[in-house]
Amino acid sequence: MKKKIRLGFIGGGHNSLIGILHKISAYMHDRYEIVGGVFNSKYEDSLESAREIGITKDRIYKDVDDMIAVENEIPTESRIEAVCILTPNNSHFEIAKKFLENKYHIICEKPLTISLGEAKYLLSIKEKNNLVFAVTHTYTGYPMVRQMTKMISEGLIGNIQRVDSQYLQGWINPIIHEKKKRKSSWRLDPKISGISSCVADIGTHAFNMLELVTGLKVHKVLSDINSLYNDNPLDIDANILVRMNNGAKGVIRSSQIATGEENNLRVSIYGDKGYLKWQQENPNKLYFLKENEPIKVLKPGHEYNYPITLNSSKLPPGHPEGIFDAMGNIYLGAAKAIRGENFYDHEFPTIYEGVRGMDFIEKVIESHNRGNVWLELEK
Amino acid sequence: MKKKIRLGFIGGGHNSLIGILHKISAYMHDRYEIVGGVFNSKYEDSLESAREIGITKDRIYKDVDDMIAVENEIPTESRIEAVCILTPNNSHFEIAKKFLENKYHIICEKPLTISLGEAKYLLSIKEKNNLVFAVTHTYTGYPMVRQMTKMISEGLIGNIQRVDSQYLQGWINPIIHEKKKRKSSWRLDPKISGISSCVADIGTHAFNMLELVTGLKVHKVLSDINSLYNDNPLDIDANILVRMNNGAKGVIRSSQIATGEENNLRVSIYGDKGYLKWQQENPNKLYFLKENEPIKVLKPGHEYNYPITLNSSKLPPGHPEGIFDAMGNIYLGAAKAIRGENFYDHEFPTIYEGVRGMDFIEKVIESHNRGNVWLELEK
């Protein structure tokens, strides 16, 4: 058995959505065990978070310095090897710097830091100490994004001549139009978020996706951003003309005031031989168009995909990956029942449904065998 | 902290897709720990399976009898409490019976058994011993299926007057037309699969969904099934007229020869006041239609949903639940890097991408501030 990687969490405590996402993802392939960390800024909260996910309190620390001091003394074979940084943007730099200097691998939420200078400094330590540093641009993990990347690198759309990428959300709309709300949102506070709201939070995903799938670099940008109100210091909407390093032109659009949009990340790459497009809200379909040919729709799990794509799916074609979540919900319902807790009607299917199903099967087969006649199921 | 439920696995060993699905789902909400079981029919394989997922070998058993004998002697607070049965259909009955008689809760794959008589017998023991028995009709765990069920029970579509349910697959098509292949598939062997292939495997899902979402019972059925070849004893295609116990009429269609279909489970319920439809391959959209009103599309995560629906989503609107899988893929890539194993190009985003992103953000903000001019990114 491969020994699991011992992972520490910085942030991601009990009431954090991002914490749930990282924890489940870390467990999914049996390659990590979370052994401790600093889940919340208050020690008591951190202990509570740890209890909830079954982690013993001896590896829960008051702060990052405490954590590093203690962990460094633990024997290599049980010491934390990698840390997952899920704290607000403005704290990433200090935390990552300390762990890198002490030779811990890093998995860090984006944006990496709040300035380019900080980011480059982190890169220099990482390289000096020869460590792994992942930045969780989550969307790059979708099977069909990987397929798209590989298809372009293999030349299937020819030379890239136009690029288009967008990340549109509307969530800030109920906040931005009320002075009180917009003044109290940490997302719009430069002290916490840095110089940008929209571009840093989601524009970077659209940018990252563009460079990833094309294999090209953005050469230069010309932007027009919108803050909507004079008392709002940060961008909440941005339209960005881009030129790629092969000369292709295009646009990156990102917005947090695209009312009603949820997480509308899309990327469209046009080559002289073909066109590929993908969108996050329907992630299992990759569209491949060529002049005067039927549109092709590629889906995960099929053998026509590249190995990296196939290895990014856990189930056969036709099951959206969310099937895991559906099954997880059933397990949760059953757990409540086993523990005698309250649960919702129909929170999990029971043996009664199983018995009904058997009755159904038998009657269906018998109806046919008797010449397609009506048969009643048991009451 | 809630103490986790100690779970045993029967089946689901290392090369089993269904095993991966159940394991991840069990872990997802921190309510179970897998402590042992019989993962494979051969003891050595079972030990190997256990090693792969980090389970110690002392709770791995040769067979079910051995497992029950030993576990029964373990003190209550560490004894396995529930078992997850993932073996072929024809073995469910014997296994479930033994565990129920020894007062273990059950989570069992469908179809429950290979006959109605067996199913009813299991039900009787479950009731006598007052145990929890879940049958994993996975699709019932989707948030929007739960929303649909609740909307109908609240009367939002009025009286149900027509029902329509389907589960269409094409996977048996490459098997059925070659005599050798169809004679050697266990799915088509009555000794293993029982009296039915298509109806038992997928028709039951369509049936279960129909009864679940309507809150009605199927009163009677009239079926027409297809085996395609005389030497194939089992149904691989079935069209089933149904009448519900409120008098509504409808059809259940299921097929394994619907060439090119993947897991096309759909359910459409028509009431005198409205119509709801849902489909598994696009599970985050629930369509609600009424005469002369705009079509409404409901999605998970929004506050307009019922509590059971909201509690079945882990993330805000606009993230398909498959986002967990995407993030899981990134963690996997990072794990390979940390362990020095081979990994694919772009298998996880690194600090280089983080640095690029910071450069992008700074240039975008500066371009705007300098009057919408072109700025170059670093090479």
Added chain:
Amino acid sequence: MKKKIRLGFIGGGHNSLIGILHKISAYMHDRYEIVGGVFNSKYEDSLESAREIGITKDRIYKDVDDMIAVENEIPTESRIEAVCILTPNNSHFEIAKKFLENKYHIICEKPLTISLGEAKYLLSIKEKNNLVFAVTHTYTGYPMVRQMTKMISEGLIGNIQRVDSQYLQGWINPIIHEKKKRKSSWRLDPKISGISSCVADIGTHAFNMLELVTGLKVHKVLSDINSLYNDNPLDIDANILVRMNNGAKGVIRSSQIATGEENNLRVSIYGDKGYLKWQQENPNKLYFLKENEPIKVLKPGHEYNYPITLNSSKLPPGHPEGIFDAMGNIYLGAAKAIRGENFYDHEFPTIYEGVRGMDFIEKVIESHNRGNVWLELEK
């Protein structure tokens, strides 16, 4: 120039939707001119209808007998050659019979008659007199239906092993649940509609489509129909098991109580080599699926289509055929303006929009040429 076919209308007078559809369709390819007929049952209404579409009153007749008597005396080169029958179902037979006996070609709405006996009698006269008799199953005129038919006949999906066809509507829902309304609808009156409502009106389309695209015949049927109320004599919902003459099995579903459905006609044909599906509400897309290949989506106007398909489109790819209707609306708006009638704001684009467009073009080109700078449009 090809001489246009002189067409007479029976029914389809001024307030009739079906009349508008047939008239425009007849004019569309410059092959017909409507020269007279019996547009309405009352002569005055008929004259009014004729006036509205610019037909002189000397060829408007009191009834079919009068029409035949007079037309038969008109010299061949200006006599009506074909009649378009748009009257209620129960009158088709008598009208068609008279015209066939007098050697007029027929274009008739469906269902052809109200009994099989009548239909066969009409067929016998048509054959004896060697006339053209079209029944307007409109949906067969879509380009992609023709493509589907040809692809199947060319063997692209192999042997047909499952068929599925549906026509679902909900329009009768607001009528059927009120006794007074359902007793007064002519659609539910057997004297006018014959023995069937739903099957005759829309089930026949689903049936016709199935036989058309497969090139097979339905061998036998087993049906379950629903009238919903005892005092309603006709079917408003029907589920029909079918077996084709090659042994393939399938279902035809039709309903007028599928609340919220509009004209949901779909046909899915599964062969051992592939699967084709088409749906009327999105008629420009034909889906072609094969095992382990990307889904292919075919669209009209592309050279990869068969000649009959290409000849069924009037415009290049990417314009839904409804573009004609959009342009027709603009011509209508301009006509109102030219005639000094009231018209809606923006009912047609004017020269002001044209001037704006030129300003836009010039400024866009200049902005780029001056180094991507902001330029104002004229107010």
Added chain:
Amino acid sequence: MKKKIRLGFIGGGHNSLIGILHKISAYMHDRYEIVGGVFNSKYEDSLESAREIGITKDRIYKDVDDMIAVENEIPTESRIEAVCILTPNNSHFEIAKKFLENKYHIICEKPLTISLGEAKYLLSIKEKNNLVFAVTHTYTGYPMVRQMTKMISEGLIGNIQRVDSQYLQGWINPIIHEKKKRKSSWRLDPKISGISSCVADIGTHAFNMLELVTGLKVHKVLSDINSLYNDNPLDIDANILVRMNNGAKGVIRSSQIATGEENNLRVSIYGDKGYLKWQQENPNKLYFLKENEPIKVLKPGHEYNYPITLNSSKLPPGHPEGIFDAMGNIYLGAAKAIRGENFYDHEFPTIYEGVRGMDFIEKVIESHNRGNVWLELEK
């Protein structure tokens, strides 16, 4: 009866797609009759074009001057009242100018002229002579574009805060990469097309749509255009930052090198209360989104629409407007049969299909009445 408007055609001769579109559209609502014009630049071709659509040769003219000279002498009640200009862009100005000066109404294809100066000059004569001048931005005639325009003007999305419009095509891709082809296309010849290819041809549609639906004006633009090759003088791709006169920001994207795109015109308008989007390739659906409400999809023909929308549809909900084209194809097939010309198999449904349908209806009703049994159709 309303007297039809006597229309003259300039351009749009027999082999012209645009001519077919305008002719059918003009006839669609019975408000125009085409009485003559200059269909082609060569007089013989023009006579041939006229013959094909049944227009007598006495009103076919050698050129525009000849036409005006003769028509001006014809008595008012039969003189041509309006002309439809379908010639290449660079000729619009001279032709329109002459007709306006002689007091003819104009229906003109876009772009209006090849310079802003020309356009403004035409506007001045039109105003002096008080004439109707329509520019055929065809897409504005779609029912749901009209609904969108009205909903925004009624305040349903609140204050507009972001705009997004696109028109993406790929048709020039097979031309642009071959030097010979790109040098010989009139679309890329500034002498014929003026200063722009892509922006003039399709960017103007995206621009026009933006101003139409928002009721706002574009205040200023900053553009980045692409010619791809140095020897190509005209833009074939353009990304245009825009600011509206209410301060809203946005982007217009247009391209002729978006390989595989057909006529992908879309417009998305985001207000502080809601969001509306429409796309030309699926023109019957208008999407209306608000924060934390189900997505609403509006469709034509329903009473919830505004009068202008309802009056822009000719048929009930659920029939794509292309149904007219489908029926037109059937009439064409029947015409070929009536005239004894060759026609395709299945080019129109015949009485045989009608007889089959009646057999189907009778057997379906009887099967049900006899207790849901199998009945055979006639061979």
